[in-house]
Amino acid sequence: MRVHFHGAAGEVTGSLHEVEAAGRRVLLDCGMIQGSPEAERRNAEAFPFEPTALDALVVSHAHIDHIGRVPLLVKRGFRAPIYAQHATADLMPIMLMDAASISEGDAERHNRYRRAGEPEAQPLFTREDVAAAMALVRPLSYDARTEVLPGIDIAFREAGHILGSSSVEVWADGRKLVFSGDLGPKGTPILRDPADIDRADLVLMESTYGDRLHRDRADTIRELGDILDTAWREGGNVLIPAFAVGRSQELLYWFARHWDEWNLSRWHIFLDSPMASKVVSVYERHADLFDEDARRVWRGKPDPFRLPNLHFTQSREESMAINRIERGAIVIAGSGMANAGRILHHFRHRLDRRQTHVVFVGYQAEGTLGRRLVDGAKWVRIHGNDVRVNAQRHTVGGLSAHTDQRGLMAWYGTISGSGDASHPPLALVHGEDRAREALAGEIGETFGVHATLGRPGLVLDV
The missing domain is CATH 3.60.15.10 (Ribonuclease Z/Hydroxyacylglutathione hydrolase-like)
Incomplete structure (x- = not known):
């Protein structure tokens, strides 16, 4: 061989x-x-x-x-x-x-x-x-x-x-x-x-x-809850670049598990990815592959894929409408490294605002926009436009x-x-x-x- x-x-x-x-x-x-x-x-x-x-x-x-x-x-x-x-x-x-x-x-x-x-x-x-x-x-x-x-x-x-x-x-x-x-x-x-x-x-x-070494997952989840609480108090939105398979579903899992603790009912949560919406259906078809903790969460309330304030945006018009929400929106959108996809449109509208919080939950490869933001870039170019980065950035490594x-x-x-x-x-x-x-x-x-x-x-x- x-x-x-x-x-x-x-x-x-x-x-x-x-x-x-x-x-x-x-x-x-x-x-x-x-x-x-x-x-x-x-x-x-x-x-x-x-x-x-x-x-x-x-x-x-x-x-x-x-x-x-x-x-x-x-x-x-x-x-x-x-x-x-x-x-x-x-x-x-x-x-x-x-x-x-x-x-x-x-x-x-x-x-x-x-x-x-x-x-x-x-x-x-x-x-x-x-x-x-x-x-x-x-x-x-x-x-x-x-x-x-x-x-x-x-x-x-x-x-x-x-x-x-x-x-x-x-x-x-x-x-x-x-x-x-x-x-x-x-x-x-x-x-x-x-x-x-x-x-x-x-x-x-x-x-x-x-x-x-990754941070302890319990510490990471506490950090995520703190970020959401801070963003709410500051009157901003939370933008999360996430791959359609994996991190998007895990985030919804944590939202369901900490629904009351994080007071998530006050937010509008958007899974702004037609692909991620289809992936959710595949996860539901293969629930036999879930671990026991996940099965317990799915048996409880609310169902992570059916949160009462979760919106699956399909059309471009629905995605664009999110940018009219000035505060209280959590937007999970692709791509995970921010090198394509709908997250770029949200970045273009929101990166210049101090009250915007950007949460990176996965690896950011060399040369990607996500990596430049993680490394502290003050200006980035999106769709041919130079955008000032005033948003607060968080790398939540324990969710890798x-x-x-x-x-x-x-x-x-x-x-x-x-x-x-x-x-x-x-x-x-x-x-x-x-x-x-x-x-x-x-x-x-x-x-x-x-x-x-x-x-x-x-x-x-x-």
């Missing part, structure tokens, strides 16, 4: 790893590169392999940085099966249709205003490409070892990151590869904890927060969907190696170098394992 590192190898987005085994080629994830405009232009480049030569694609979960180039792969000739956990398979068309719509819209706007002689822009992929990709998807259940190709078995294990998120075990050529996917912290609301893996000959592990350094080390520490090895060889992916280097140092000191830092073009034999 041999692993080729192509994407999310020195950066957080663009997950793309190729496995050669049993005379076949299997791709693990096919994610979109996100961040600066320069970084995102790399999505249109040729793949570092021939799509028609692949025999299968296995996706770990439905975030765009893990599935966002799947329709492009199909557009360029891929016709093999795509394996995903059942909930992931249900989320994929929602996420990918939204990405296609954005890409088509961007191309249309560019062509409307392009200068004479400038080449016509093409969308990265279309909704027709998404439909073609979804026809190839083969859903699998958690913990079911399945032969996907002659001599190659896989199994999905709970990763605790978002609904349907999986770590992937791959057996071939008498060896076993484990790909962590994205790992969530233990005790994440709604989701079950990441599953322990018993053995591996090589582990590919994410390292997004490999250099830091990614586990921290301690959690990564604990997950890896449960995996035994082959033969006499206490722990398997390890390659770190899906992290910036600062985070990966810090995690590699801690793992070397704790487990005596020299972790490899995945790089594009690197090949490892298992």
Whole structure:
């Protein structure tokens, strides 16, 4: 078995790893590169392999940085099966249709205003490409070892990151590869904890927060309640950039759980994302994947997805109308890194106001507007306009969907190696170098394992 590192190898987005085994080629994830405009232009480049030569694609979960180039792969000739956990398979068309719509819209706007002689822009992929990709998807259940190709078995294990998120075990050529996917912290609301893996000959592990520890979740929830209380007293609105899958649903969970304590009935709460509204339906269909705490909350009152003052905004006009509310609005809108989507319109109208509170609840990649705001930018450009940033900014790290350094080390520490090895060889992916280097140092000191830092073009034999 041999692993080729192509994407999310020195950066957080663009997950793309190729496995050669049993005379076949299997791709693990096919994610979109996100961040600066320069970084995102790399999505249109040729793949570092021939799509028609692949025999299968296995996706770990439905975030765009893990599935966002799947329709492009199909557009360029891929016709093999795509394996995903059942909930992931249900989320994929929602996420990918939204990405296609954005890409088509961007191309249309560019062509409307392009200068004479400038080449016509093409969308990265279309909704027709998404439909073609979804026809190839083969859903699998958690913990079911399945032969996907002659001599190659896989199994999905709970990763605790978002609904349907999986770590992937791959057996071939008498060896076993484990790909962590994205790992969530233990005790994440709604989701079950990441599953322990018993053995591996090589582990590919994410390292997004490999250099830091999250705040205690209880402290984080108290902080969120304090932010809402302060915003109410100051007469402002609260803007929360959040991914449609994961953080949006968790926020509604906490709102339901602390409904009385935070006096949330006084607010107007908006889930300003047609995509997130569809995702809520998928969560409800897969309630069997919820942990016991979530089941108790859903049995109580109010239902997190049916709060009495929760508004699901669908149309552009409904979204625009939110900006007429001067105070008392909590707006959860995409995208999570504030590099696209409806949150930009709310930022454009509200960032210049001191009484506006912006709450970041997830990772902000290099080059994104969210990262610039977290880093303290005084001015930002939104839709061609320079906007003064007077809003109060809060980074609530304890709500991250990614586990921290301690959690990564604990997950890896449960995996035994082959033969006499206490722990398997390890390659770190899906992290910036600062985070990966810090995690590699801690793992070397704790487990005596020299972790490899995945790089594009690197090949490892298992």
